[in-house]
Amino acid sequence: MSTFSTTEAKLTRDEMAQQVAADIPAGAFVNLGIGQPTNVSNFLTEEQGVTLHTENGMLGMGPVATGEDIDEDLINAGKIPVTELAGASFFHHADSFAMMRGGHLDVCVLGAFQVSKDGDLANWHTGAEGAIPAVGGAMDLAIGAKQTWVMMSLFTKTGESKLVEALSYPVTGLGCVSRIYTEVAIFELAGGQVTVRSTHGISFEELAERLPVGLVKAA
Amino acid sequence: MAPRIAASAAEAVAEIRNGSTILIGGFGNAGQPMELIDALMDCGATDLTVVNNNAGQADAGLALLIKERRVRKIICSFPRQSDSWHFDTAYRAGEIELELVPQGNLAERIRAAGAGIGGFFTPTGYGTLLAEGKETRVIDGKGYVLETPIHADFALIKALHADTLGNLVYRKTARNFGPIMATAAKQAIVQVDEVVPAGSIDPEVVVTPGIYVDTVVALGGKK
Helix, strand or coil: CCCCEEECCCCCHHHHHHHHHHHCCCCCEEEECCCHHHHHHHHCCHHHCCEEEECCCEEEEEEECCHHHCCCCCECCCCCEEEEEEEEEECCHHHHHHHHHCCCCCEEEECCCEEECCCCEECCCCCCCCCCCCCCCHHHHHHHCCEEEEECCCECCCCCECEECCCCCCCCECCCEEEEECCCEEEEEECCEEEEEEEECCCHHHHHHHCCCCEEECC | CCCEEECCHHHHCCCCCCCCEEEECCECCECCCHHHHHHHHHHCCCCEEEECCECCCCCCCHHHHHHCCCEEEEEECECCCCCCHHHHHHHHCCCCEEEECCHHHHHHHHHHHHHCCCCEEECCCCCCHHHCCCCEEEECCEEEEEECCCCEEEEEEEEEEEECCCCEECCHHHCCCHHHHHHHEEEEEEEEEEEECCCCCCHHHCCECHHHCCEEEECCCCC
16 A cells, blocks of 8 residues: 555646556556546556557557558457557457456456445446446456556536445446546545545545545555 | 358348347457348348347448348347447337347357357356346355357358368457357358468468358458
């Protein structure tokens, strides 16, 4: 557990991605979810030697393809054309998800609607009347990797905390999230305890007041 | 037995009948056997059950089959996309049945069918809406859901090359569901850029052995 730190300003989206990238262990196999997590790849360094997995059957995914490098047979999970790095490999879907489900990926980074203090994740369905449900690989990703980290804004547009006692949105996976990166704080979750690793533009005390869950300050 | 080499996509899909269950390869457009789907459209078969990762994009391929109400039921992981308007309309009108399956469970259910597995316990989906009504079990303290295989009458897939014995190689992420779908259908129908003589694909790089392949059609490639 790292020591508690604080900054005056909120983290920007790039700073959040930068922070996630810095926390990924060297040599890790990593899956970055669609949306904010994809931005993490822009801050990984060559020295880290991280290998990116994409659910549609590839390890060693490179940056987004441009110009002549665009190839419709080489896409990521968001169906965006990407490139392949030296040492890349391709495999079929059952192998790709066996890699996930079998615990072979070190870290998976996902977006979320809500996370509970026990690490339950909701990110696939709002449950809204008339919404067409779509799950994709979200449930497999949530429970498969050795560590699942979430990137999200801490509060909804109406100011409610997305870190909650118990989910009110439909569950994606139970007890799977171990860390949450938000613009105002970074949290570590373990055994129902929420530890605040850092705060940004808010004090620990103010944060504790605004959240519906009990918080522990990192030593 | 060596696969049938069809002269056209229309000939390749000619045996597909009303009420068939069809696995269709592809993740987005990569690996989607567009010409075989167009031929399926033209052959008139209806009341189909289709298994695909998505539920059609824009105004092409699977989306058109859905638009024409030829698909009774779709089994997929991610139907809702920015350009899935034909599915959205059919679904909201109650004119298509949706079985939503987490993507890894979808892949494993297809694999299980091809491998003769009667069911398997997976942690994916445990404790969620998508496991409601399904048998569950706690093994070594972890929750699992019983999932069953998805068998099909036909598979329509796209590969890069086939040899005359049906051995297949794929191209990059267009491989996706192709290899497992080929194993899970009574008849696997494969469109390829080119059919090459037996012996010209290195046995070490064959991805789908010809035993799984029933019909091949060469359609030429863009590249």
